[in-house]
Amino acid sequence: MTNEQYIEAIEKRHSRRAFKPKHLADDVKDVIKQMVDVVNESAGLDFVFVDDATPFFKIFSGKFSMIIVAGPDSQKAREDCGYYGESIVLQCVYHGLGTCWVSGTYNENKVYESFDFPSEKRVYAVIAIGYARDRYSIVEKSMYSATHKKSKSYQDMIEVCDEKLPEAYSYALKLVEKGPSAVNRRPVKFRYENGIFSAYVDEPYSDKSIDFGIAKLHFVIGTRAKGINGKWSLENVFEVSEPQRLKFEPKENNDEQ
Known part of the structure; x- marks a missing residue:
């Protein structure tokens, strides 16, 4: 997917809990499995695709699959689960699928019982x-009303800002506003001091770090849209990369005269 397509998916994404009474097509499942494999290999995570997820839910309706979002028991793994899990979500949304991040309204014990996770691995959420369905269900409308009464703007998430934010950062933070967050709490706090942009959450060893990872992905997508190529450091500082310049060296003429 292109960066523009990711932005399109961010704009159209809404959490869905009511699905049609049919399972995903086999070719769609194959593509999602491939994305899961790529994430696990590149990020060292332990995502698992589950074909039929209905036994693990009560308030969801219809037929649907899920991805178990799991990985090592560390703060970095929690953030990476959010970052890479959201990348899969956006790809699914762009191609017309309904998705929902879930951290509390599924049977977590049953997940652990059904899948053999080593003791050093943790299940952080499911997707x-x-x-x-074409129309939102009563449950979906009720949950949306309950969780979106106090939606934070990106200005509310900025803890310190000692000068005007660059336009690219302001735009990126608007995309952060549109990211999923448990009960819409948006726990990430951003700081812009002395030209350095950083972020953190109060309780890094919690599911807040899933939200953090999602926010970091949305921010990167936003800055790229404005021509800034950057990445988050291990210290959660956004580091801007210098544009690479191709150097063309003249070839020496080694042909015999």
Whole structure:
């Protein structure tokens, strides 16, 4: 997917809990499995695709699959689970699927019982994926109303700002506003001091770090849209990369005269 397509997916994404009464097509499942494999290999995580996720839920309806978002028991793994899990979500949304990040309204014990996770691995959340119904259900409308009464703007998430934010950062933070967050709490706090942009959450060893990872991905997508190529350091500082310049060296003429 292009960066523009990711932005399109961010704009259209809504959490869905009511799905059509049919499972994902086999070719769609194959693509999602491939994305899961790529994430696990590149990020050292332990995502698992589950074909039929209905036994693990009560308030969701219809037929749907899920991705178990799991990895090592560390702060970095928590953030990476959010970052890479959201990348899969956005790809699914762009291609017309309904998704929902879930951290509390599924049977976590049953997940652990059904899948053999080593003791040093943790299940941090699951992502439901299916063909969303054309209209929102009563449950979906009720949950949306309950969790979106106090939606934070990106200005509310900025803890310190000693000068005007660059336009690219302001735009990126607007995309952060549109990211999923447990009960819409948006726990990430941003700081812009002496030209350095950084972020953190109060309780890094909690599910807040899932939200943090999601926010970091949305921020990177936003800055790239404005021509800034950067990445988050291990200290959660956004580091801007210098544009690479191609150097063309004249070839020496080694042909015999």
